[in-house]
Amino acid sequence: MGISRDVESRRRCCFTGPPRTHSPCFPDPGVPLSTTNDHLIDQAAPSGATDPDTADPVAADPIPAEPKTFAELGVSTPIVEALASHGITTAFPIQEMCLGLALQGRDVIGQAKTGTGKTLGFGLPLIQRIAAPASDDYAQLPEAAQNKPQGLIVCPTRELALQVATDIEQAGAGLGIRVLSxxxxxxxxPQIDALRAGIDVIVGTPGRIIDLAGRGDLDLSHVRELVLDEADEMLDMGFLPDVEKIVALIPSNRQTMLFSATMPGQIIALARRYMNQPTHMRASDPGDDSATVDAIEQHVWRAHPMDKVELLARVLQAKDRGLTMIFTRTKRKAQKINDDLTERGFAVGSVHGDLGQGAREQALRAFRSGKVDVLVATDVAARGIDVDGVTHVINYECPDDEKTYLHRIGRTGRAGASGVAVTLVDWEDIARWQMIDRALKLPFKDPLETYSTSPHVFTGLGVPEGTTGRLPKGQRTRAGLSAEQVEDVGETGKRTRGPRSRDDRRGSNGQRSGGSERHGSTASSGQSSSGQSSSNKSSSTQESNNSSGSSSSDASKPRRRRRRRTHGGKPTGGNAAS
Structure with missing residues (x-):
């Protein structure tokens, strides 16, 4: 969730009931997780139940529509004040359901639709339960545990890790919590230096966490709060083996919180192995079995590939359009759309695999600050980007499956806000779309044939009549991507200049002749500098030995062997190379 939202004006949602104190999923303390029932509790028991072990999990009382404040839910004053400074005073359903148990140190599984506020659901208990450097509890820590991470949050993507770290840092500002992504x-x-200086909470991706831990730079032996965020996405990306390696490095006497939009069987199995009698909290509207957020207005159109950019440019001029994200399936298509829209006058940034980390973060900062209002991204960024004010999401290409569709459109309609999602389906992707439509029970089985001049484009999205595919010069008020400085992140093996250009192509000797070579390690340039004197000496030697007085540049070239002409075994002339 974006932490700088105005909750009071946008929060409206109800859910099934308050959290119970003991889940019937794992009825007896000490019973191995693998021997418990095959289902997890979907609803919570009434708060007035005297015996939580015998309470009926189905007979849950609905929570009053009026949301509770974080102070009423037991969140400490410094955290409440930090949240209030960002306009956050009341809790969303999934937060209200989880905070009670999580603040007590119980293991919790939180399940809610994308964009419903899961980050603070695990973030606030983690911040409150660790010993902050400014607190009296910190001095009570063993000396070996001081300045070592006490909390670990594992995320599937870089962008999500960066966003979660920002939210945690802002919420814990009053406690002096030190957070590192x-x-x-x-x-x-820089990451190793920060770890040596002292860190309280780590937010990271599985690969780098394992890497730093394996090198001995990251000590996880004092972690007592573990969070697995977007667990279903980590499953889809093949990270579960890495997650298990990470869990094995953490003490068993920890609190574990797992949050996910969906709960497939492998995630349930993961919970059974590594969580201690977790309570499964699921926030949803009564009778709502849809996977999409109701606040998102969805349009699905069948578009012609030759007309899509023109159609896209007109959609981007819709009434009341704020920040907009455009999703593609390939890196090449993302960059092409970026270039086309930039040429048409729009302020555009992009995030895809051909960009280095510095360029990605530049685009995200520019997007969050409003310097650009259009961000083109591949699916790799769908889970991680959480920006306030995203009003429109455009699927320029049909998603691969229903999960990808949900992840994409979930970038808008977040935290109680409304949003618009437009999906453009090519003719050859109709079958794929119909599978998505059927899986999500959507009413768009046969997408409406649409061109850039179709009347429903103008009436359905509020595009002014007479709008063309170019943004009028009077409306080009954004500063643009160039107004955001590129940070030198000391990248590991990625380009910062964007996709490969002609200068990056390999020459006849098999080496890159352009920017990618120049962007390589500084050792290359050092070797060139150090080798300069020896090169000059070699040239001088060749010059002195060259009887014909050729230039040093000629002398530095490799000499061609000439074939000696002979007559009767004796040379016929003096021009042969000796």
């Missing part, structure tokens, strides 16, 4: 694409040295 660690992920690939950045240099190791």
């Amino acid at each position: 660690i992920y690939g694409g950045r240099a190791y040295e």
Whole structure:
């Protein structure tokens, strides 16, 4: 969730009931997780139940529509004040359901739709339960545990790790919590230096966490709060083996919180192995079995590939459009759309695999600050980007499956706000879309044939009549991507200049002749500098030995062997190379 939202004006949602104190999923303390029932509790028991072990999990009393404040839910005053400074005073359903148990140190599984506020659901208990450097509890820690991470949050993507770290840092500002995000694409040295200086909470991706732990730079032996965020996405991306390696490095006497939008069987199995009698809290509207957020207005159109950019440019001029995200399936298509829209006058940034980490973060900062109002991204960024004010999401290409569709459109309609999602389906993708439509029970089985001049484009989205595919010069008020400085992140193996250009192509000798070579390690340039004197000496030697007085540049070239002409075994002339 974006932490700088105005909750009071946008929060409206109800859920099934308050949290129970003991889940019937794991009825007896000490019973191995693998021997418990095959289902997890979907609803919570009434708060007035005298015996939580015998309470009927189905007979849950609905919570009053009036939301509770974080102070009423037991969140400490410094955290409440930090949240209030960002306009956050009341809790969303999933937060209200989880905070009671999580603040007590119980293991919790939180399940809610994308964009419903899961971050603070695990973030606030983690911040409150660790010993902050400014607190009296910190001095009571063993000396070996001081300045070592006490909390670990594992995220599937770099962008999500960066966003979660920002939210945690802002919420814990009043306690002096030290938060570090660690992920690939950045240099190791700054992260290692921060770990040595002292860190309280780590937010990172599985690969970099395992890497730093394996090198001995990250000590996880004092972690007592573990969070697995977006667990279903980590499953989809193949990170579960890495997650298990990370869990094995953490003491067993910890609190574990697992949050996810969906709960597939492998995630349930993971919970059974590594969680201690967790309570499964699921926030949803009564009778709502849809996977999409109701606040998102969805449009699905069948578009012609030759007309899509023109159609897209007109959609981007819809009434009341704020920040907009455009999703593609390939890196090349993302960059092409970026270039096309920029040429048409829009302020555009992009996030895809051909960009280095510095360029990605530049685009995200520019997007969050409003310097650009259009961000083109591949699916790799769908889970991680959480920005306030995203009013429109455009699927320029049909998603691969229903999960990808949900992840994409979930970038809008977050935290109680409304949003618009437009999906453009090519003719050859109709079958794929119909599978998505059927899986999500959507009413768009046969997408409406749409062109850039179709009347429903103008009436349905509020695009002014007469709008063309170019943004009028009078409306080009954004500062643009160039107004955001590129940070030197000391990247590990990625370019910062964007996709490969002609200068990056390999020459006849098999080496890159352009920017990618120049962007390589500084050792290359050092070797060139150090080798300069020896090169000059070699040239001088060749010049002195060259009887014909050729230039040093000629002398530095390799000499061609000439074939000697002979007559009767004797040379015929003096021009042969000796």
